[in-house]
């Protein structure tokens with residue numbers, strides 16, 4: 001998709017489809033609706049006015065109304081998209097609505113679209129707080145780019161439904177606002193494409209995206225954006241003493257991949273500046289190993305590398321956004337397979353940190369690879385840690401498929417992450433990770449065991465296990481098992497890999513950048 005910003009009267013812009021946003025300015029709980037367009041264009045307002053007055057269109061979020069050959073507009077179709085109530089409007093609704101415009105066009109085989117930038121000046125102040133133009137432009141770009149993605153890569157009858165040109169239209173503004181909008185749009189394109197890069201990795205089947213292939217695609221991406229990428233396999237993993245990671249991998253003929261990415265800012269930061277370490281679970285297929293999973297839904301376990309993909313996607317964006325700080329990423333990728341060589345329940349492993357682990361269930365493999373990944377990231381110099389992993393089915397039991405789980409040993413770093421969410425539009429819910437849960441992982445014969453004594457609080461148990469390997473380093477763990485794969489499509493996003501966590505991690509990382 002070629003996405004650009006033009007300062008041009010939207011009514012005079014010729015395109016097969018022009019999307020314009022509408023809010024419901026009604027207040028109160030009653031069922032009345034008062035839809036209003038977010039444009040100062042008189043011809044567009046005039047063309048829409050009888051339909052808005054008809055009561056047919058309520059401007060609820062994602063609702064659409066198409067007008068063909070609208071009088072006074074050069075576009076062939078005017079697509080009015082609801083943003084919901086004006087009182088609760090944020091950039092998230094704008095992001096989604098931009099996605100609705102793109103998915104509408106895709107399903108109607110329209111390849112060129114225009115989107116009218118929502119002008120908050122179209123309404124009286126009493127109806128709406130303003131949308132900051134930089135963030136609004138960014139949200140439009142993110143929503144449009146993320147919507148222009150489908151999962152049918154392997155279908156022979158795959159049609160080119162992609163958007164070729166998307167033009168965001170804003171009336172002429174002063175130079176400062178124009179450049180703010182342009183930089184917002186540019187950032188949004190980078191972030192949206194990076195989220196899609198992560199999604200495209202997650203979408204790949206396990207036979208194609210092996211650990212070696214994940215490493216290869218990551219290396220290609222890194223050479224494109226200018227990030228240092230090193231890939232290691234079994235020898236180095238054993239040499240480093242990563243006994244937990246090595247054990248998970250040993251049941252598969254596919255070699256593991258330890259992928260290390262390093263982003264250096266253009267100007268070297270002071271030596272005491274924070275170094276952020278991103279650690280991702282990259283199980284390219286999780287059968288459960290000897291503690292094998294049931295057949296039903298096992299196909300989904302190709303997405304057990306979504307944490308790794310999130311980190312790789314975030315690094316792609318970071319390399320282009322160039323925050324003034326060092327960032328490194330460690331991805332531990334392997335398969336979890338049952339085999340004569342596989343690790344077994346009852347085995348005792350020694351992790352890179354020196355801690356011994358009694359294996360109770362080989363299906364709790366993600367925490368094992370992350371244990372070594374987190375420790376390794378610290379040895380590489382990370383002073384702030386974040387990991388993302390499709391770690392536990394229990395997180396969906398706790399939070400459903402709306403919020404991902406967040407666990408941390410540090411309130412300050414958590415607050416930074418939560419502060420990033422109004423920009424990223426993603427949902428994370430903090431769950432406890434306090435030492436009173438530690439008894440769950442006590443082992444009789446080793447330092448700890450890899451599953452809890454009971455099933456209760458399974459996601460917390462997993463987080464407590466990881467906490468053993470981060471020490472005092474401020475750390476966040478994101479359990480994205482319930483949110484990394486969308487079972488149903490949304491009006492603004494296809495079903496399949498969601499790309500969750502990419503946007504929030506980017507924002508959180510940037511919050512540590514030295515002031516420029």
Ligand code: BES
Nearest residue numbers: 304361363364390391392393394451481
């Ligand atoms: N990869 C799974 C977690 C998962 C489940 C991800 C559903 C996505 C969707 C993980 O490795 C796993 O199997 N965890 C076990 C842990 C248990 C054995 C303590 C689980 O959640 O059942």
Ligand code: ZN
Nearest residue numbers: 286363364365
């Ligand atoms: Zn598992």
Ligand code: ZN
Nearest residue numbers: 283286304366
């Ligand atoms: Zn797993």
